[in-house]
Amino acid sequence: xxxxxxxxxxxxxxESNDEVYQLAKSLDDLDDSxxxxxxxxxxxxxxxxxxxxxxxxxxxGVKKIIVLPYFIAAGSHVLTDIPELVRKxxxxxxxxxxxxxxxxxxxxxxKNLILSELSRG
Numbered sequence: 001x002x003x004x005x006x007x008x009x010x011x012x013x014x015e016s017n018d019e020v021y022q023l024a025k026s027l028d029d030l031d032d033s034x035x036x037x038x039x040x041x042x043x044x045x046x047x048x049x050x051x052x053x054x055x056x057x058x059x060x061g062v063k064k065i066i067v068l069p070y071f072i073a074a075g076s077h078v079l080t081d082i083p084e085l086v087r088k089x090x091x092x093x094x095x096x097x098x099x100x101x102x103x104x105x106x107x108x109x110x111k112n113l114i115l116s117e118l119s120r121g
Contacts (some may be wrong), residue, residue: 003037003062007050007082008070010042017046020070037062040070043077054089054096064097065089072105 004027008020020040028038037057041050048056050067057065067086069078086098104110 001036001060001062002034002064002066003039003057003060004033004035004066004068005050005053005057006038006040006068006070008040008042009077010044010046012045017042023070035066036060043081050085051089054093058093058096062096064099067098067100069100069103071103074103074106078103 006020006024006027008017011017020042024038024040027033027035037060039048039053039057041048041053043050054065067082069082071078082100086100089096090098
């Protein structure tokens with residue numbers, strides 16, 4: 001089984017976190033996403049944590065977890081915190097394959113998405 005873990009910064013503002021929950025749920029509800037599970041986690045200020053969600057996925061029998069850093073730019077969370085988190089997860093769950101995708105802002109389609117959304121104006 002394969003899972004996508006959307007890892008966002010987290011906010012003290014519930015509405016901000018709810019947007020990430022809704023994104024994960026909408027992807028999880030797709031029949032053809034290519035993932036058995038899609039969950040979200042937060043780096044700080046909110047829960048669940050990535051560690052908690054990785055445990056949930058492990059208990060569900062997931063053998064591959066793709067971590068999507070849901071960040072626009074490559075700051076310290078993307079460059080330091082997330083790689084360290086995944087390094088520890090690999091130690092704790094050696095039977096699970098972990099893969100970290102590029103952060104969202106580095107996706108090749110982002111500029112086209114921006115232009116497409118703005119052209120609807």
